[in-house]
Amino acid sequence: MTSDTSSPDVISDEQLEQEGDVAADFLEGLLDIADIGGDLAMDVRNGRAYVSIESDGDDSLKLLADPETVSALQELTRLAVQNRTDRFSRLILDVSGSRDARRRELESLVERANERLDDGASQASLPAMSSYERKLIHDIAADRGLVSESYGEGPQRHTVLRRA
The missing domain is CATH 3.30.1370.50 (R3H-like domain)
Structure with a gap:
């Protein structure tokens, strides 16, 4: 077990960037499987990783922009991040400006x-x-x-x- 002197609730920007990278990899794979086009962008602000999927001109992304679908996809993405990082994730996902x-x-x-x-x-x-x-x-x-x-x-x- 590694020693960490920081508070368990405080996550560094570097760790949040790692969450964003893991989330982007997961989402990219999911979009490829579903044959849905989209461009991914990542940001870190207010102690959270933000990942957005923007349209690359393909209307198929509209299928994912429904608020309930975004929420479900966000939960799946958080689980994928948690599985890879062994940390609870508070990542926020946005699809085509749905947030x-x-x-x-x-x-x-x-x-x-x-x-x-x-x-x-x-x-x-x-x-x-x-x-x-x-x-x-x-x-x-x-x-x-x-x-x-x-x-x-x-x-x-x-x-x-x-x-x-």
């Missing part, structure tokens, strides 16, 4: 919740969503001066918004 599109949807969701609060509701509950989406909700809510808290367990975990 940006989802962020816009979440911004609209927070805006509608804000309108309910403007109409006198004491709080507004949002649907259950992934931890990444809840993190985005918390960020969006904070930008709008709202307080957000998550409640529930597992797949039922959801966010409630209220005024500060």
